Amino acid sequence: MRSGGSRRRRAPRPTRTFVSLTGPAGNLGDALIRREQLAWARGTSDELVVYTGEAPDAWLAQLGLAPGDAVLLRSKRSVPRWLFMLATAPSRPALVFEAGEVPLERGNALRELVFLAETVLVRLRRGVVVRPPRAIRAPTQPALRLHSLAARASQFALWRDATSLRIAAHGQLVPDIGFAAGRRDGLPWNARAELVVSLRGKRPRPGPAWVEAVTGFAAAQGLRIRTVVQVREDEDRARELASALGGEFEPWGDRDPVAQEALLRERYDGARLVISDRLHVLILAALSGALPVELVPAPTRKIADSFATVGLTDMSMDAANPGPRGITGFLTAQLTRVDDVRRRVGEAEVRLSGIEADVRAAIRSARR
Incomplete structure (x- = not known):
């Protein structure tokens, strides 16, 4: 028998980045910000896990997601699988929430509680949580309190307007992620x-x-x-x-x-x-x-x-x-x-490029 010291070490399990990318195919603005958010997540781990909800094939084309790019979870029935993969991920996972408006009306408290639990889970596994540029809509309690706690537990809590930053009481004021979609010369x-x-x-x-x-x-x-x-x-x-x-x-x-x-x-x-x-x-x-x-x-x-x-x-x-x-x-x-x-x-474009670099650096640093 081989001695314990001569046993081969198991290969490390692949790292994972989780990113939520739901949205209607009929809204090009939603596709725009989700695509830029996806760009922040690409290449940060060995394995990319993407949740798109009930979105159609056209939505994947808008995001620029091709077969083999990611583990795709494409229905609400896949939420348990998303949570299981998050809970069983190798240490130091990355979790990227959705950019855009965050509705905090009455009735959204349970959803915010789930998002808070996901955030805490990733932080306990020494991972990185990113909340791309967002805006708070219709804040009510207890949804706002839960969301604010989750923002405080995230390494990146980014807000596209000063009012949302004031309400959340934590994070950074940054341009909307849509400004990263690429400038064009256009006509003179x-x-x-x-x-x-x-x-x-x-x-x-x-x-x-x-x-x-x-x-x-x-x-x-x-x-x-x-x-x-x-x-x-x-x-x-x-x-x-x-x-x-x-x-x-x-x-x-x-x-x-x-x-x-x-x-x-x-x-x-x-x-x-x-x-x-x-x-x-x-x-x-x-x-x-x-x-x-x-x-x-x-x-x-x-x-x-x-x-x-x-x-x-x-x-x-x-x-x-x-x-x-x-x-x-x-x-x-x-x-x-x-x-x-x-x-x-x-x-704005330069600022967002710097933030993306900071996100990538934080994920690399967490895995050293």
Whole structure:
């Protein structure tokens, strides 16, 4: 028999990174931030475990996940397997939660309790927990208390707006992860000939003063108006606005989501201004060198607060009260901000690149 000292050591079990990537295939903004979040997780372990919930095949294509890239858990029935793999993972696992909004309404306490347990489990196994740039929505107790405890137990608790950081009382204020999606040169400024509009279908439609101001501004600047769709449920609103504004309506139709995103980024490449009340429409527009403008009745603070984090203020206006002259003046003033917008977007991209490097370094350090 071989002596104990001569026995071969068992090969180490593969390291694991867990990342949650749920979302609707019909929302390109959700796909955008999940894809950038996935980029932070790739290559950090021998084995990547991805939970996508009930998402269809199109969602995997949007994320850029190919067969063999990861252990895919693709239904809610796989949650027990996710928890089992997390509990039995080799020491020092990494866990990456979802970027975006965190709903903390009444009824979400049980979910937050599960997330807290996952966080504690990973920390007890000397692993790393990453909460990418997020925003708190509708905080209520006890969900907020549980979420705050989980944030405090995480090495990275990142918030895309100052209000969420204040509510959580722990973490860092950083740009929305969408700003990491890659800047594009787009067309030269003088060759940009469009004003692009993309508004939510579930909010009140802007009134006559808004229509008069937008059409008048576009005519004065020599811009064509085009309405586009970045979220499928907004398609009817885009059609209505094109008719009201005398612009061109570009439907999503049967185009697959990957092709639709590519087309939209081309449209933003050729726009001077993009008007929207969707955060990631405006982030993609800014990445393409267009001027992002929120111009709707009674806007929420979501866009203004998220852009304030990267140093861009006064790009949102409540269109409920000012007449056409006030709206036109606001839009005209935005045209002076090209250099500032591009500089701030570049700084946000650099900041996010540094945070990704910090995340990777933390995971490496935990495994030494």
